[in-house]
Every structure is written in structure tokens, then in C-alpha cells.
Amino acid sequence: MAARAIWKAEIGLGKTKVPVKLYSAVSDRTVHFRLLDPDTLTPVSQRMVAPDSGREVKNEEVEKGFEVQPGLLVKLEPAELEKLEPKPSRDIEIIAFVPDAEIDHRWYDRPYYLGPDGDAEAYFALAEALRKEGREGLARWTMRGKRYVGALRTEGPYLVLITLRHLEEVVDASALPRPQAAAPTKAEARMAEQLVEMLRGPFEPQKYRDEYRHRVTELIEAKRKGKVVPIRKPRRKKTDESLEKLLEKSLKARKKGAA
Amino acid sequence: MATARKASKKGGARKSTAPKSGAARKATGARKATGARKGPKRVTRRSGAAATRPRAARPDPDGANDDVRVRPFWSGTVTFGLVSIPVDLYPANRPRQAGLRMLSEEGTPLRREYHNPDTGERIDNRDVVRGFEIEKGEFVVLTDEELESAEPERTRDISLDAFVDVDELDPMYFDRAYFLAPRENAGKAYRLLADVMENNDLAGIARFVMRSKEYLVAIMADGGILRAETMRFADEVRTPEEIGLPKPKKPRPADVAAMKKAIARLASEELPEDALQDEYLAELRRIAEAKRRRGEDVVEVEEPGDEEDVGVIDLMDALRRSMEGARASGRGRKRA
Numbered sequence: 001m002a003a004r005a006i007w008k009a010e011i012g013l014g015k016t017k018v019p020v021k022l023y024s025a026v027s028d029r030t031v032h033f034r035l036l037d038p039d040t041l042t043p044v045s046q047r048m049v050a051p052d053s054g055r056e057v058k059n060e061e062v063e064k065g066f067e068v069q070p071g072l073l074v075k076l077e078p079a080e081l082e083k084l085e086p087k088p089s090r091d092i093e094i095i096a097f098v099p100d101a102e103i104d105h106r107w108y109d110r111p112y113y114l115g116p117d118g119d120a121e122a123y124f125a126l127a128e129a130l131r132k133e134g135r136e137g138l139a140r141w142t143m144r145g146k147r148y149v150g151a152l153r154t155e156g157p158y159l160v161l162i163t164l165r166h167l168e169e170v171v172d173a174s175a176l177p178r179p180q181a182a183a184p185t186k187a188e189a190r191m192a193e194q195l196v197e198m199l200r201g202p203f204e205p206q207k208y209r210d211e212y213r214h215r216v217t218e219l220i221e222a223k224r225k226g227k228v229v230p231i232r233k234p235r236r237k238k239t240d241e242s243l244e245k246l247l248e249k250s251l252k253a254r255k256k257g258a259a
Numbered sequence: 260m261a262t263a264r265k266a267s268k269k270g271g272a273r274k275s276t277a278p279k280s281g282a283a284r285k286a287t288g289a290r291k292a293t294g295a296r297k298g299p300k301r302v303t304r305r306s307g308a309a310a311t312r313p314r315a316a317r318p319d320p321d322g323a324n325d326d327v328r329v330r331p332f333w334s335g336t337v338t339f340g341l342v343s344i345p346v347d348l349y350p351a352n353r354p355r356q357a358g359l360r361m362l363s364e365e366g367t368p369l370r371r372e373y374h375n376p377d378t379g380e381r382i383d384n385r386d387v388v389r390g391f392e393i394e395k396g397e398f399v400v401l402t403d404e405e406l407e408s409a410e411p412e413r414t415r416d417i418s419l420d421a422f423v424d425v426d427e428l429d430p431m432y433f434d435r436a437y438f439l440a441p442r443e444n445a446g447k448a449y450r451l452l453a454d455v456m457e458n459n460d461l462a463g464i465a466r467f468v469m470r471s472k473e474y475l476v477a478i479m480a481d482g483g484i485l486r487a488e489t490m491r492f493a494d495e496v497r498t499p500e501e502i503g504l505p506k507p508k509k510p511r512p513a514d515v516a517a518m519k520k521a522i523a524r525l526a527s528e529e530l531p532e533d534a535l536q537d538e539y540l541a542e543l544r545r546i547a548e549a550k551r552r553r554g555e556d557v558v559e560v561e562e563p564g565d566e567e568d569v570g571v572i573d574l575m576d577a578l579r580r581s582m583e584g585a586r587a588s589g590r591g592r593k594r595a
Contacts, residue, residue, distance in 0.1 A: 003503060026495055027501075028495070029492070033389035034398065038382070046372070049371075050363035062369065067360060074557055076550075106351070108430040109433075122518075125515045132515070151430070155499070166535055167536050171350070181441070192454075196456070199419070212409060219405060219409050220401070251340070253341070
């Protein structure tokens with residue numbers, strides 16, 4: 001069952017253009033709930049109200065304000081906002097091609113697959129060239145009235161485009177102090193290294209299943225059939241043993257498990 | 260352009276989790292040596308400060324790191340073998356265009372209310388129940404207790420059961436990021452884990468449940484600070500086959516060579532970070548600041564508009580306080 005393309009565009013590399021179709025690479029598996037009136041069990045409707053008067057403010061009456069500093073807003077007129085809307089375009093502009101590790105994890109946001117739109121030759125040639133050069137492209141485009149920055153990368157023989165967060169969206173950790181704490185002893189550091197080494201392996205996302213989601217789905221199924229669902233409280237545990245003792249025990253437990 | 264890039268470097272928003280984290284640590288150290296060693300002197304603008312300079316006066320994009328208010332919204336325990344490290348989670352991402360708010364004609368921020376569409380009766384936020392629609396108009400109601408009972412055992416544990424090379428993580432999986440701050444007496448164990456991961460360029464993989472959703476996370480250390488990146492589960496990331504992409508074709512060598520040339524023309528060894536600036540936000544801010552200077556359409560708000568925003572605090576401030584061990588008051592949740 002093929003997915004539907006959500007957008008068509010052209011990747012511009014100077015004079016060379018590569019026509020592509022964009023597909024979401026994410027499928028939402030979240031169990032979605034509706035908010036209900038507790039008495040009638042009908043879905044509630046939402047309204048925006050002015051807090052002082054309690055009066056409903058209809059969509060077309062809603063005004064926008066920009067917070068210039070906490071507690072201080074400047075109202076912006078629809079005409080002012082309209083002027084800022086980007087012009088629709090089908091171009092994915094490449095700003096630069098940077099080495100693969102240059103774009104840090106913290107910037108990646110949402111992935112999309114790109115598929116060829118007509119000219120498959122150019123598409124697969126670009127993917128192969130990118131892979132061989134070990135680079136990814138920093139791209140810019142406007143889609144559905146919004147401007148995006150993204151990384152043009154390869155996934156096997158295919159091209160993917162991952163939107164990137166803007167500077168303002170990523171909190172800068174380097175402005176934070178290092179947590180103050182006593183330095184671990186040599187023995188603790190050594191044992192921690194050993195423990196990590198035992199648990200070291202390849203990244204295998206397929207190994208993990210969203211257990212909670214499956215349980216919620218089962219729960220819904222059980223309730224639908226009128227079954228009574230027993231409630232159990234998740235257990236908590238506590239310990240007051242020293243860090244060194246705990247590391248020692250962990251290592252022993254791992255070794256036993258491996259034997 | 261060059262100036263802007265320099266500014267952002269100085270501000271430290273540059274990637275500090277470069278694969279070779281030693282360099283990043285050095286960079287952080289260098290910054291601290293410039294006089295802000297202990298933290299209190301660092302630029303921070305608290306809400307309500309009268310002498311606050313307008314943001315537009317500071318072109319430094321990192322200025323956006325100040326006066327951001329968020330909740331420390333989750334507490335849990337990172338476990339590593341039998342070692343447990345109680346932590347608070349803080350969002351490391353901010354919503355896009357956070358500054359834009361909905362107002363009434365009089366300029367008050369709007370509040371969201373729930374109503375019964377038939378009777379028009381208002382329903383208190385706390386009374387609303389969650390239902391799953393099994394057939395059109397027919398719902399199965401799940402209570403908070405039932406949802407909680409669906410949580411896997413040891414649900415507040417972020418149990419690290421595998422360590423992988425940071426470089427091996429696939430960015431297609433990344434979703435959102437959180438900082439972990441040590442709680443109670445967790446400092447030493449926290450530091451131990453951060454050190455061992457940072458020295459070996461490793462990320463710890465775990466699953467945990469937060470706010471009625473289970474997450475797969477990669478925990479990484481950066482400058483001694485632990486960060487959790489939530490990741491999508493494997494069944495949430497589509498494959499090219501699922502999309503129905505055409506079978507790959509072996510491209511002609513001449514075409515590949517031409518593409519390589521095109522790539523070379525646009526090659527850059529560093530990420531031009533000014534490209535990551537939100538231009539729309541910058542323009543919004545520019546217009547808003549200009550109107551503010553003219554005294555046009557300026558409104559003061561006393562309280563955050565949304566009832567749910569009560570308890571919102573300054574993010575950087577909260578993080579700083581937890582990192583320095585001074586616990587923020589009123590959040591001292593006891594664990595059983």
C-alpha cells in the first residue's frame with residue numbers, strides 16, 4: 001500500500017534540478033483519546049474565552065500578540081502578519097553541503113522521505129553522490145505557508161529530508177554549570193566502565209516495543225467487551241546502599257547472567 | 260553573515276555534542292573561564308525585571324535562551340545496573356514561535372474552555388474524561404487509574420539496558436530532547452554516568468513512560484550534563500517499501516560525477532548556523548519592537564493567560580538551580 005506524497009518540489013543545485021515528491025517518514029501510532037463530558041459521554045467542544053468577561057471569542061475575532069518580554073505583549077494586525085507570510089514555492093534550495101557529522105543530533109526534528117518525481121536518474125545519482133562524498137545538504141524551503149530548514153541525507157539508496165529546529169528552539173546547555181558533585185573514586189569509575197562495556201552493543205530500535213501503547217489497546221478491548229479491569233499500582237523500590245556496593249553487585253549480577 | 264556566525268559561536272549554541280566530545284568540553288571550559296564560573300553572574304533576565312533590554316537590541320540568537328518559562332515537568336530515576344539516579348526532566352526544546360499569543364479585542368490572553376456542544380454547559384478542565392472512540396459516537400472511557408495500571412512496572416525508571424556509539428544513532432528516530440538534572444543526593448552517581456558515557460562517546464538506551472506515553476530514549480552526556488533524546492519506536496518510522504518508493508536504479512557514472520561536482524560547488528566544512536535562524540520569528544520580533552517603541556498596541560498582562568500555565572518558571576534559572584544543587588522550593592516530591 002503506497003503512501004501519498006504530501007508535496008512536490010525541485011531540489012536546486014545550481015543549474016541542476018532534481019524533481020522530488022515528499023512523503024512523511026513517521027506514522028503516528030499514538031492511541032488518541034477524545035475529551036468527553038463526564039455525564040453524557042459526548043465529545044466536548046472547545047472555546048476560546050476572554051478570561052475577564054467569560055465571553056466567547058470567535059475564531060475570526062481572535063487577535064494575535066507578540067510577547068516582547070514576559071508580561072508585555074504587542075498586538076499585531078492581520079495585515080502585518082499577512083505581509084510576513086512566505087511566498088509559495090516549489091524549490092528546495094541547498095545552502096551548503098556539510099560533512100556528515102556536522103549537523104548535531106539536537107537539530108533534527110521530523111523526517112520525510114523523498115522519492116523521484118519523473119526523473120529517477122538524477123534522483124539516484126544525487127543520492128549516490130551524497131553517500132560517496134559523505135556529506136549532507138543544508139536545505140531551505142517553504143511548504144504549506146511555513147518556512148523550513150532541513151538536512152538532505154541518504155537512507156540506503158534513497159534521499160531523506162529531515163527538518164531542523166531553529167536556533168531559538170534548542171536550549172543551549174553550554175550556558176549551564178556542570179552539576180556540582182564529588183568525583184567518583186577510581187574503583188567506581190572502573191566498575192562503571194566495565195558495566196557499560198557489558199551492555200554495549202549495536203543500535204537496534206526494532207528490539208524495543210511500545211509496551212504501554214499495546215497495553216492501553218488491550219485495555220480498551222477488554223473494556224469494550226465489558227470486562228472488569230483490575231487496577232494495580234506500579235511498584236516503587238528504594239535502597240540506601242553505597243554507590244560502590246551497587247556497582248559491585250550490578251557487575252556480579254551481569255556476570256552471572258552471562259555465564 | 261560572518262559576524263552573526265561568530266556571535267552564535269560565542270554564545271555556545273554551536274554543536275557541543277560533536278562526536279569528539281573532548282573538544283566540546285574544552286570549549287565550555289573556555290567560556291566559563293571568561294568570568295562566569297559559578298553561574299550567578301551569567302546573563303539572565305528574570306520576568307518582571309524593569310530594566311530589561313528589548314530582545315531586538317541583542318542580535319545574538321542565543322539571547323532567546325533567556326527568559327523562557329517552562330515547567331520542570333517530570334521526575335524519575337535513571338537506573339544503570341543497580342545504581343539509581345533520581346532526576347528532574349526539563350524540556351531542551353522550545354515550541355516554534357513561542358512568542359505569539361491569542362488575545363481578545365481588549366488585549367487579554369484567551370483561555371480555553373470546554374463545553375457540552377448540546378447544552379452549552381461549561382465543563383471544568385478537571386472533570387473532562389478521556390474516551391477512545393470504538394465506533395462512531397461510541398466511546399470506551401479510560402480513567403487515570405486504568406491508564407496508570409497499563410504502565411509497565413518500574414515506570415518512573417529510565418532503565419539503561421544498552422549502550423551504543425553515539426554516531427550509530429539514526430537521526431530519523433529523534434523526536435524531542437530533555438535535560439536531566441540530578442535530584443537529592445544523586446550528584447556523584449550522575450557524574451559517574453555522565454563521565455563514562457562522555458569519555459566513550461556512548462549513548463544509553465532505555466524506555467520509560469511519561470505523561471501517558473511510552474518513550475524510547477537515548478541518553479547522552481554533553482559537558483557533564485545528561486540529555487535525553489526521545490526517539491520514535493521502530494514501527495513509527497516508515498520504510499521505503501511501506502512508502503512505495505520505486506526500486507533503486509544504478510545511476511550512470513557520468514550522472515554521479517556531475518552531481519559530485521554540484522555538491523563540491525556548495526561544499527562547506529562547517530554548518531553555516533545563521534541559516535538555522537527563524538526568520539519569521541525575527542521579523543515578528545522586529546515589527547513588534549518597532550511598534551513597542553512607538554507605544555502602539557502595547558498591552559500588559561498580569562498573569563499567564565492559560566490557567567494551566569500557573570507554576571511556569573524560568574527554564575534556564577531552574578536548570579541552573581538544580582545543577583548547582585539548590586533545590587527549587589515546593590517541588591520536593593518524596594518517592595516511596
